Amino acid sequence: MKKNVFKIKVSTAVKGLLLLSIVSFAGFILVLDNTIRTTFSDKKWSIPSTVYARPLEIYVGASIKQADLRLELKQLGYHFVSSLTGPRQVVVHNNEFELYSSSFQFSDELSPAQKIKISLDNNIVVTLKTEDNSDLVRLEPVSIGGIYPDHNEDRLLIQLSQAPKTLQGMLVAVEDSEFYQHRGISVKGIARALVANFKQGGIAQGASTLTQQLIKNYYLSAEQTYTRKAKEALMALLMELHFDKDDILQGYMNEIYLGQDGPRAIHGFGLASQYYFKRPLADLTLDQQAMLVALVRGASYYNPWRNPERALKRRNLVLDIAVREGFLDKKLAEEAKRKPLTMEDKTIASKQRYPAYLDLVRRQLKRDYNEQDLSSNGLSIFTHFDPLVQSSAENSLKRFIKKNGQAALQGAVVITRPNTGEVIAIVGGKKASFAGFNRALDAQRQVGSLIKPAVYLAALAQPEKYNLATPINDDSYTLTMDNGQQWNPKNYDKKDHGDILLYQGLANSYNQATARLGNTLGLANIQRTIELLGGKSRKRLLPSMTLGAVNMAPLEVAQIYQTLAADGFYTPLLAIDSVVDGQGKSLKSYSLEVEQRFDAKTMYQLRYAMLAVTHEGTGKALQWLLPDFSVAGKTGTTNNLRDSWFAGFSGDMMAVVWLGRDDNKNTGLTGSSGALRVWADIFKQRSVLATQNIPPSDMSITWVNKKSGIGSQAHCTDTIPMPFVEGKEPEIEIRCRKGLGKVLDWFEALSDN
Template identity: 50%
Template sequence: MKKARSLLLKLFLVSLVIGTGYVIYLDARITATFTDKMWELPAKVYARPLELYVGADLRPEDLAYELEVLGYRKVTLTRKPGQVARNRGRFEIYTRGFTFPGEREPARRVIVDIGPTKVQAITESGRGVDLMRLDPAQIGGIYPTHGEDRVLVRLDNVPETLLQGLLAVEDQRFYQHWGFSITGIARAAYSNLVSGRVVAGGSTITQQLVKNYYLTPERTIVRKLNEVLMAVLLELHYDKDQILESYVNEIYLGQEGPRAIHGFALAARHYFDTPLEQLGLHQQALLVGMIKGPSLYNPRRNPERARERRNVVLDVMVEQNVISAEHAMVAKAMPLDLNKAPKIRDTFPAYLELVRRQLRLEYREEQLTQEGLKILTAFDPIIQRQLERSTGAVMDKLDSAGGLESASVVTRLDSGEVAALVGGRRFSYAGFNRALDARRPAGSLLKPAVYLTALEQADTYSLASVLDDTALTVPSRQGDPWQPRNFDRTEHGDVLLYQALANSYNLATARLGMDLGIDNVADMLRRLGIEHAVPRVPALSLGAGEYSPLDMAVLYQTIAAGGFRSPLRSIRDVVDAHGEPEKRYELLYDRQVSLQAVYLLQYALLEVMQNGTGRSSRALLPEWMTVAGKTGTTNEGRDSWFAGFSGDLMAVTWLGRDDNGVTGLTGSSGALQVWSHFMARASKRPLNYNMPSGIEVSVIDSSNGYRTGVGCPNARSVPFIAGSEPRGKTQCAPKKGGIRDWFESLFGG
């Protein structure tokens, strides 16, 4: 008997030591991580803010779409932020306001009057407004692997009726108990005993918080004991308000694809597109009711069930004297009042992937998923919508079966910012991003690099230099000799340099590339922005190698910017969780190519669109729109490319098949059609062809490149770097009548 008592004592002491150690372990786990978990926030990604000022290029339907994307509610009279009243071209907008880096845009009620294409007036309380910005739309986030998303809110900013309703339904003795409720556990145990299975948990708010933070959702006695023990420890270390505030920000309230909606503040935005502090009583009760089963009572999927649950919550709030019976009756009569704005968050996966890749060059993954950063980007919802519409409209005509794919990148000419991006025909599909990762031969899209290499050598080449467009054979050590051919299978003999590029003659380009030296062509591609290695083979001049649409966007942005190379930016600013600027992505650029040489190249690219392989776009673009660009087609029509620019936008489009199959399309019959459809509707300014110093214009005979007289046969005006004009002259004297070509028209001639 004595030995038995001794053994029991030892077992008790061992159990006490183990139990004490386990309690110490749980206590350390709570104190070490609770505060961190309260502030674990994914980065939020925002579009550019829409700037409004008198004279801004904006159509009424575009402003209406922007406000729809932002979730502004349509009303007859605006009374609070986030509302808009429209009467044709007049918009009464009560803006929400937004904190930008170093500046606060206040919430304000303004009247915006818009004509067919421009903002005509902006007033606030009868006074004119010079410039204002709408709040930027959140287009996505960078979530941790578990996908949790939340918007933090302080307890002081939570409506009192919501807090009291929450306690009335979930934990009426929250401020009296020590983390668990004996009566609640007893009631749950009885229900489970009667049903023969676990149907109730009897958890307090503290226990629910512990379960969400630290434990699995399985229903076992061991987990329940851990839950109770950790709840008590939590209450020992933190006061009730801290625990309640943490619960308000943590509670799971639904799912949006891979994104988990946590906390009342985010749920208010998600379901009602309304700040938490502005929720009506009927909306507060609906959110409280959803705690019992976010999927079961999802108001979008199960509206009637959600309405019934909301009304139950309102009845409990009356019983607990939180609200009056009259208030409950009014709230029950209200509709669910859900947000009907189009879902735009995380629906631009191709652009968001570009943002993520650029962020990960400078930020660790845990910074992006836990520190609540705000990422302010250059993404333009209006331009993106038009790019998607144009892609869809043209692709449906070209290939209704859907086997053909497309990718496009759009940049702003003045800044190099990526404004829009399409990674495939399924715009919202977060799969293979062809704009970034589809690497294909570029065909004739690389030819401008060859001609620019030549034009930098002004003592040897000019736009009027005569090139030989006849067959050639280049021996190869690895196999068969290289024998390029023109697309039309025809040799064109002597052609002028600008004509060879405008008509995309392969033979003339190949010969020019060989004369210049392939290493020099490869160096030009590097200077224009192609950072990866390119094959240093004769076929490089005709597009050999592998390039993504983003690669081509970098190259053509440099050309469009007059030889100034800058990295394509998707991010403008990064702001920390406290609203303090963390990093600003300034516009950086450096000159890589002679301005005069790029000017001459732009002339040839303008000729592509006027009389060359891109001339079909003239029927699709407005008469006033001057554009420059280049078509590209790879062997057997496997890839269709086009890259070009106007006065405000540069865009690159690729069409092809994922299996690299034949498309039957050229650059002009495929990619150019998407590009032209888009630019005709999105671009606001023609290409401003400003002549730099060191350039002179001469009249030449386009049949031979000789200088000639105004009004002579084949006469046309062509720019030259001073001193590089043709030396040979025709015998034709100037005649009356002048020259009427597109180049002269740029200067009003």
Template identity: 30%
Template sequence: MAIEVTSIVEKKRTHLVKAARQVFMDGARAAALRKRRLILHGTIAACVIAFGTVITFLIFSYVSYSKIVDARLASGYLTSRAGIYAAPRTLRAGQSLTRDGLVELLRRAGYIETGASDVWNGSFTAQENFVEIRPRASGALTHLVHVGFDKKSRINELTGDGVTLESYTLEPEVLTNDAAMKTGTRASLSYNEIPQTLVHAILSTEDRRFFEHRGLDLLGIGRAILRNVGDDELGQGGSTITQQLVKNTYLSPERTFKRKFAEAMLAFTLERRLSKEDIFALYCNEIYLGQRGSIGVRGVAQAAHIYFGKELKELTLAESALLAGMIQSPNRYAPDRHTEEATARRNTVIAAMLRDGVINKEQADAASAEQLAVAPLNDEGEATAPYFIDYVNRVVEARLASSDRADERGTRIYTTIDLDLQQLAEAALKKQLERLDKAYKNRDAKPQAALVALDPQTGDVLAMVGGRGYEETQLNRATDALRQPGSVFKPFVYAAALESGLSPVSMYADAPQEFIYDRKAKYRPANYGGGYSMQNVMMRTALVKSLNVVTVDVAMRTGLSRVARYAENFGLPKPQAYPALALGTTEATPLALASAYTAFANAGVRVEPNVIARVTDAGGINLINEAPRTRKVVDPTTAYMITDMLSDVIDHGTARAARGSVRRTAIAGKTGTSRDGWFVGYTPHMVVAVWIGFDDNKQLGLTGAEAALPAWTEFVKGAVELRPELGGESFARPDGIVTVEIDPETGELASPTCPQSERIALTPAFAPNVECYLHNNSYAAVAYLDGTEYPAQIPDETRTPAPNNPALPRALTDAERRQLSTPRNTRVITDTKGRSVLVNEMRVREQR
């Protein structure tokens, strides 16, 4: 019984244990299930939150990047290209210009050629003998400009909306595509202007699915991520054409995931703002295609011209494939430097086109077998105004150095250069250098040259040439070559003298002299060529004839320190106060000298050179807006008297050769001869400096009139013909100037009996009030034995001095008068101040 009870109890206990165990296990399973459900719910919630966050982030990013794209499209960021621009060109009736020349100007200014039925702003239509221009919408008062041409390639019709125009100013031409590139120009193309062969070549190698995707090729992005996972620096990626466009125009060159994301968002947004065709055309206009000569090549149109010497529509299949292949690595596949690599890359593109079915096997084989032929590098390989562009970049970098926008992309720099004048300047120097090359053909080095032209009222640089060839050497001799200017410096000596009260008609001895300075140091200058007239000459004559000894004498009497101070005020390096400074021994650049001469053409006010009209960001906001920087250095009357003297340099002095070529225009200037040849001259509205010399500072052996003046004359003649407003029949005459007839032998008022006279501009304070004593019947020619001259009047019967001769030392006595009637040529007498006077009685008797 007990055993049965025990068995029953054991069974119940076992059952209870099993039941408890089952309950525990059921509870554990329930708890695990609840936990799994909690985790699942948490995971789902996290995914929802994450997804929502991503979607929110993407929406926010899309909105943010949309604002960027919209703002930049509205500001013309893509159509108003970054880079450096020339001053606007002006069309005038009667101007020499071909139809094709105008078309080229319009292309470089960013206009697009369209059909006659199109009405796009910023476009043009070219017919056989006329061009119609549709200005850009920004502020255009005229909607259609008609330019007609005659058979002599001159503009014979210029109308705006049917109304005759005197002139029409085009938008500025681009000098460079990118300020940082320094050189290279491109054209703006529409999609329809791009040959389909080139379109297919680019698509086959850069973005096969371009017309299918919406800006992002997800497969390509995935491949790029796998290639670069774990590396914050991206080596390469599967960017679409749209991504490449925004990368080149919107973003900095850093290669990070952050920039890659921005690139993708911008591309996605841009695809919803522009058509595929517009995006592709912009890409073809913007893409960088290497460097040739001094030109950074941007855009397929410029590449066709630079590498093959062809218009884009003339490219062969092989040439189109080559350009498409260069996009990946322009310098590596440059056909002029790496022929084998370029050929292999071209053939790879041709194979890709065959794979995509856009060409057949026969076309592919023929294109692959085509010999690579690159056009020779000639003048087209030289950028427009490369020396000027370098200088502009230097100036802009200095002005924006402290700005947080210094490296902002899309910066547009509008400059002062006139491309027509620039071409004239380059041609004038080239012509003169060709002449000189014949003379120096036996020398190892060839002479170099520089020219700079300024507007004396604004300081705007109108033209600048820094050497005979930028490809040969990038040294800008116009801005950086310090050389002794020689006699070009002399006008500053005479300006200081006039400001100090020395008269331009005061007399100086043109004879060997020795000057003492620093108490005991001696300086003995000589005239160029060693010749002397051994006569007294007027101070102004010494400048006209470039007499060295008299110039030093004038500087000594003015004060060497004062002359040095005035030179510094004119913007030149301050010379050391030694007598030789008067002869231009302190080095200066052509640009500095041109700026200094603006004071003579601008009423005594020097204007600093200026190359920048304005600098704007991508949205058109001004970063730099230049105003002329000026300084008054001399009185307007002083500037005019110097101009009057320098005009005589042209008419009667060392630069007489210029007058025969430049007619009906007031010109003034000064030659300079050191180891180099100089000429700096000006019209009422333009200052031009020309330098010719050797880079190694060897003696040129030519005068400024022989070396520099011909180029100056050639340029100025063409400039005033092209732009008459740069000339002028006379210089502006300030108040306080009178014109008098002076006898150059005495510096006194010319009498009717004087054999020669000069019309001289003076202030009343400098104008003599005594008639010439040398040729007047009422005077005897006399000279003090100390070397100075003085008039002595022969009195009338009353023996009283003439009232208009207050400088008369005294009247002659009866005894002296009787001596003059004796048969002797000269007589020494003593004046009332005890000075010995030599009287020439024969001249008196002859004139009686």
């Protein structure tokens, strides 16, 4: 009786333990299943957004330098060859370019891959021949970076459709020939591994399928234990239960380790293609594809730079295995085996080559998209970025800082198109590729005399009181403020200039005259003008704001000067042109928004004065830096030479340049001796259209005495021509014989350009 009771207890305990084990194992399986379903699903769809520059448009009559076309093609990854055999190749004979373009999905059309012939003469396209007889060709745009999910910092993620079928076939043939037959684990492989491991007395050989390898890389460690292998097998079965083969293969191709670039691991075939061959995965030749597959078995052991003979042998073995397993045609494989290793220099361009511009793109996109969509939905983001202008801006800033010799000197540049508000280049610091503090967007610095055009614009907007010839006083000026303190601004040259004409106050950047004028106009009026130009609202208004004691980032200054360059038409600065989803469907187009905020007569007069800045005032160095090329602008210098600014525009570009130190110490630079030089260097390389200043129909020209502003007969001594609103001209009080017209050239430079 006691034995039966004991047996029953033992049986019950065993059953309980068995049930507990089953429940625990089931719970364990459920945990693994939930992990697979949730995390792999997130990773699977984490395809980053790709950001593109503007496409280079080529047509007969287009202006482009041969060096610029070479640079554009180089940035696109074109290979300079002796004869064309495939996409992204170019042959150059003197001034003739013969290239084989890649197909590309734009927001409005699919551009086909085709052969194109371009002939240049004196930096102008004189002939264009294409296979589709098009009058205009858009080269595929340069990829300037991406918006990546946090857990994929060193991967150039691809979709399976971007990987050549031959590459997929070779990978499966070599790493898991039964991939499309098994359900996550291979019975044959397990049996083979068990025999090998039994002989070695431990785990000497794995039985990993592609699915198991993916599980190990995603979720598990590399330790060789039976427990880890069992967990790997279970998770592989669960993954195959929830996801199809294409999903798994895509995940594997994005995850696999394929090399080391210093401290950075190269993961995924997309990044490896750029690292080893400097071209997109879709453009690789068969022998290059085989080399990447060869690296899967051991990226260090088969490193083609360190071990070229070993790598070549492994590459050819990959081709042979693919033929044997039925994934590759033998003739194609033999042709590929005859080719030598074609590796590029062991360098890799940063996936974020232009971090300052991408920073602006990301901020503008966040108005319409959330971070998850941007970093995981495979969007194509087309921008107005011009890599040629960007290159000039970066190099000009770098050259000046190097020549200046101050290790702590920093800088920033923002460049736009005056007629559209398109932001075409941004430099955030002297190390342009460094994704750190973006001075162009975030450095809040006093702007100095850059603010003065707003003061004079506020005056000229009152034509019944002010015109360019209105006398204003530039003697010493003291203002007692509400708190009893006195403000006593001084001119940069420490001199008083007495009565001057209004335009001279801006041209020569006289502080005393400007402060007195600003106080007369009223600070609220000045602030309203700044806001109409595109500046931010500021509640605390001090008299010193009229001289630029206001903090702004270069981007805000660019918005203000964009309106000045556009003749008083306000256009929000825009980096993005359009957004396309992963299937090529257009999601959003960012159209031009324009609002006229100042009338043509007022803007014509202000531009006249800003042209005088560069012809006779603080920016007159531009007369020899950019000879015979009319531009308008304004220098800016802050107290103790902490900041050097120049903002100005031609007919086709507007740019703001800032130089300074992050520690806010003296730079020894004025606006004219510093930022203006960088600005001029950029415009000398990139601007082709001088500033135009065409008077409105209701403006007239009257000669005035250049000291008093009194109306005069033409060409009298000490007189200059000055534009006036019709009906507001001064009466002729000075009469004289006709002189020799010494100032006609001056007048033509200001009025006829």
